[in-house]
Amino acid sequence: MKHLLNLLAAIALLVWGTHLVRVGVLRVFGANLRSLLARSMGNRFTAALSGIGVTALVQSSTATSLMTASFVGQGLIALPAALAVMRGADIGTALMAVLFSTDLSWLSPLFIFVGVVLYLSRQETTSGRVGRVLIGLGLMLLALERVTQATEPMMASPITHVVLESMGSDVFAEILIGAVLAIVSYSSLAVVLLIAAMADTSVVPLDMALGMVLGANLGNGLTAMLTMAKSSVEVRQVTVGNMVFKLMGVVLMAPFIDGWIRFVQPHLPATSHSVVLFHLAYNIIISVGFIGLTQWVAHVITRLLPPLDPAKNPLRPHHLDPSALATPSLAISCAAREALHQADLVETMLNGLKTVWQTDDQRLAAELRAMDDQVDSLYSAIKYYMTKISRSSLDENEGRRWTEIISFTINMEQIGDLVERVLQDVEDKKIKKGRKFSHAGLQEINEMHDHLVANLRLAMSVFLTSNARDAQKLLEEKTRFRELELAYSATHLNRLADNTIQSIETSSLHIDIISDLKRINSLLCSVAYPVLEANASIRPLQSQGEAAAPQGERQ
The missing domain is CATH 1.20.58.220 (Phosphate transport system protein phou homolog 2; domain 2)
Structure with a gap:
């Protein structure tokens, strides 16, 4: 019970650290990031590149989705361009997962110490907000270390083996678990890092971990849809279109899980690297491979969710997202x-x-x-x-x-x-x-x-x-x-x-x-x-x- 509680605390700390980084970066650089997105809408490729950059800083494709969808809701950009941004945003999240999967634990105390000093001494300034970001980064690195420590004794428990054997290799159940974790944590990045850490300590087998990664990506799309469920139709079009791409990616990648384990895993130094690189490969495929479909998907989504005529309901606010x-x-x-x-x-x-x-x-x-x-x-x-x-x-x-x-x-x-x-x-x-x-x-x-x-x-x-x-x-x-x-x-x-x-x-x-x-x-x-x-x-x-x-x- 104690080990389970330690694991849950480490997971909570990882989610909280991700939240601190996301909120802190948006508060410090939010206006500049929005300006970067707005200037990059000339074509789908520059839009995708801006999505990569913004998401790498914010560490949340959901946050990028919120900013991009608001542009569509305000009529500043077209739906195809917004979907192109989201293709890049998914790659940005995957790249950050690869970075955090490396051993950066030595930076955790440094980030936390410097962050606390900046935050307490200059709380209302930009330096104080940067300190908040550093605290979040330090907590994320500390949490990943704690996850590894908490999962090692759990692996020795016979109960763990019984639970894993009862699940078998049901890819649909694995996808469901990953999706639920991403929705609950509000961060696919945190969930992918958690799955990588658990796979590295053999708490979950690699095939199950890869299925959960696919689910985490679906959960990320569902999180954005639920967050914007009450927003305008134009805003919801972005999240629904993004979800269509994620579903196509899961359908395409799920049959290749065994092939990845057989042909790619032997060439990688650690199981955790296999998880985060599979996550990166999934997002590159649906981003680079499907970016030419943004116009078609936008057309389908517009047919399914036609925008309302504002003149029919002038009482309703149009832009208060x-x-x-x-x-x-x-x-x-x-x-x-x-x-x-x-x-x-x-x-x-x-x-x-x-x-x-x-x-x-x-x-x-x-x-x-x-x-x-x-x-x-x-x-x-x-x-x-x-x-x-x-x-x-x-x-x-x-x-x-x-x-x-x-x-x-x-x-x-x-x-x-x-x-x-x-x-x-x-x-x-x-x-x-x-x-x-x-x-x-x-x-x-x-x-x-x-x-x-x-x-x-x-x-x-x-x-x-x-x-x-x-x-x-x-x-x-x-x-x-x-x-x-x-x-x-x-x-x-x-x-x-x-x-x-x-x-x-x-x-x-x-x-x-x-x-x-x-x-x-x-x-x-x-x-x-x-x-x-x-x-x-x-x-x-x-x-x-x-x-x-x-x-x-x-x-």
Whole structure:
């Protein structure tokens, strides 16, 4: 019992060390790795190479799958390119298994010592996060050594021999065991290393170990599918397509287990090398041999899982991928994408507002006011998603981006409320009473509206790109908009003085619309402030009294 407990503890330590390395690398290099993946999508071969590199660093093809699937979900890359990345990711995991199968136990105390010193002394910095990665590497090496020590006495137990003999050489049972272990541990790398260590100490025979390796690869694919089961269809297409390749590989490689033992094993120095090299051979075959099938598999998966039309359910968030929360930089990107979706709905409301006051379309006004509920729903979804991102895992730039997204979504929600109020006023004070704006008055509010829509699009661009020049231009538009408001308020008063009937009847509505459009514009222009402050570009505006305004006046 004691030896079994020692083995379970060693397995748990191996899984935990793998988790520390995966999370640590993603937190330190997550944004750079995502950028590397995004730049390598020119063809399937460079995509596969990037998958190898990223997975070798992260030590988890599942993590690479999450990042790649999120790109597909956001419409940034096509499904065939994502499947090509996964072909490389599987090779990357297998290469790391080969590396860790060598005797690196002497590095374990060094990694743990240096990692703990860095983590405790500089916990909130990049050095501290690198220290966390080193701790994970050290624990993985220590765990592999402990697995070997724990399995030696277990092999002497007669119970072990009875269990192994009862299983016989049922390849399906071996594949099932390997798959279950990979799902439970959330790491095919940890399971393959465990199988290699157990095979090296003869706890499991080699043929059984190779069958379990095939199962571990299937379990890795199933883990990604289960993790993303509630994600968008585009995201699930990647995991299902990856699983198709893994199944084809198992079907192809399972009959050759005996051949591997007969012809390859005699030329290898140790049983553990045979296990990890079989794992590498499996992944090279399904990656290199099947990479030409990515287009065909993508076509089949698209037929089986057709993407939904976002317009049919605008209330549902399109980009808030729950699986991305494990990678803060990726989750922030998803939230920013959803914030732009929210802004698109606001733009639709704003464009419809002009149509309503020009055509007196009461039905359209009701539809647009109902759309504000969708804007509010997206705001709540984004806010809840953002609260689940670990702030302690964000660097300075990511922390600033987190704040910008929250501020942007709040502003969009407030703009939606203002547009809804203007629509209600137009219905109550104009449509229901059968009143009309004067020709000059209608031209004025139309011109202000056109400026406002242009500023909304500029604000969305500033939010997306953080371009200081565009931010400066947005603040200049705030000054221009204020001048328009003052000029049109004066001309409206002149029309009242001339006893223009239409202007008198709609005077209150006209003034309210001008005022509300100005408030909306102020909310849009507030997007520029954090960008200019981050780029130290706010100083030129302070001399004009713009940036020196109280925070309340900015909005």
